[in-house]
Amino acid sequence: MAHRATAAPRTGPWLDVDGPRGSGAGGEEVAPRRAPPRGNFAALDLGTNNCRLLIARPEGERFVIVDAFSRIVRLGEGLSATGRLSDAAIDRTISALMVCAEKLRRRRVVLSRSVATEACRQAANGAEFVARVAAETGIMLDIISAREEARLAVLGCQALLEEGDGPAMIFDIGGGSTELVLLEGKRDNLRIIDWLSAPLGVVSLAEAVGGHGDGPAERLAAYGQMLRRMREAFAGFAARLPARAPVRLLGTSGTVTTLASVHLGLPRYDRAAVDGLIVPAASMREIAARLSSMSLDERMSLPCIGDERADLVVAGCAILESILDIWPADRLGVADRGIREGILRALLDSASSRQLG
Template identity: 30%
Template sequence: MHPHPRIAAIDLGSNSFHMLIAKATTRGYRIITRHRQKVRLADGLTPDLTLDDAAIERGIECLKDFAQRLAHYQPLQIRCVATATLRKAHNRKQILKRFERALGSPIDIISGMTEAGLIYQGATLELARPDSAMLVLDIGGASTEVIAGVGTEPHVLKSLDMGCVVWQNRFFAGGMISAARFAAAVAAAAEQIRPLATTYQAHGWQTVCGASGTFRGLQDCLRHYRADAMSAEFIRFCMEESIKQGSVDALPAIGVREDRIAVFCGGLAILVALTDNLDIKTVDLAQGALREGLVNTMLNERKRSLA
């Protein structure tokens, strides 16, 4: 058995598909390459929860590309997981067969709780001290994970039925931005968060970190405005500035990258509701997310098998 094998972790998210290929080392792992492709799977989820052909084809094309990259790097172990959109899709069995054929590897549709645990693990690998109380937020395309823990151990895990793609389509259809649309989006997110507030606040945290594209989008805004921190005030400021633009197409004016504008307001509305209802003061950008958690899990399983 190779002492330092290459391993691949693939995350089929509702907004983006991610692939991370890493090499095991004596201290953990070293990332060889990572790839991300906007597939926007959740865009294809119809009202009757069937995933449409266009979204399926976008997924297949991405997975064919991933398969070519896997053939080049030849990892010893590959693990691929799918999240909220495929959890919801009534035609997931047929989709899974086609996706597995395109990738050439098995795909697991994981539960919201499993997803939350992997996200927490990936987000806290670099940030956490053993005694540090953490809150991790991940605003995906069709679900939002909120996880409180200590160090790298999650204690309270929730996967909420809302995400940046779903919220964008529901509240910002046609790319129009207004105060009324944001108010409705924030209120709908708050309905899901409010019942959990006491539980999370009782746990407490010293650090809050965000592990998804919404937070990377806000990091771009921070640089644009030369602001110091992703504070609750700055997050609300970005909402007000987005409203002033009036249209998704104008969001680059506040620092949002072109590849993030399509779902930025949906994610931002959810984040405003999170900061308001959980009384979050500031958010750090996490260094890892689900795929890093997946790599770490694979390495731990390998260590146990070699012990």
């Protein structure tokens, strides 16, 4: 089936950040040469763990957010064991998508794109699920490739990458996969020179390794096993990384925003405080070690983690530490933006180009 993915990591050089137009500039703030159509744009990102919608009104080169929606749906729950999306996960997800569909209608969206990622790529019934979503909600999901997922994530958050000339890495820890993208050049003139999509994210890794909710010894052993799995998943890509010292690192995912919130000691999540934050890598490692040693109940009691993230945050910590092992930057940029913002940027560019035609 065209929408299914193999178990092997996906890699490929020279990924074009700008997509079909291919200017090579790779800048997130690409200015359209003519004003885009009037009305709201929308981007929907259905991942293995989350369903996220962003509706925005274009104003010149930027967007003004009109509405947003995010819900943990765990679409990929049990997928690694059965190879299929479960009925319960599908029902949860369609319920969330119905909310999204109502927002799209109410906000009179004129241009949109809805994408699905690793869970739908892997599932034997992924295409069947997409057809049911279209029939019941009217939303047409596009199951994108790992290559496109990496491109959109970079396009959406690269404006937060620290300035500099040396190599940089942007990563996205998802529910079912982790994308690592190696770039070079200045922030407004980036080239993607290598990338990896490893088929392990917080959901799939947590399901693959049991024991992280047991006693201290079992938690330590489980975390070590997670680290070993990620080390193996990243090995080929790590061997291709430049030998000179890493310079810039930027992460976009629930894992990095959650750990950044813990770093700041926030009583509740605050996007304005987290998006664009620079955190010492040593602090992120210390938080990861602390969370991995806690019981499930202890993690649930922490602000900004709670019930919904407590069972998955340890897997995210293992993935993050493994990234820091292969790209040992002194500090880590945090982005609360990614695929949805990348979609909006691409829609704005596309709409402006069509007007010129």
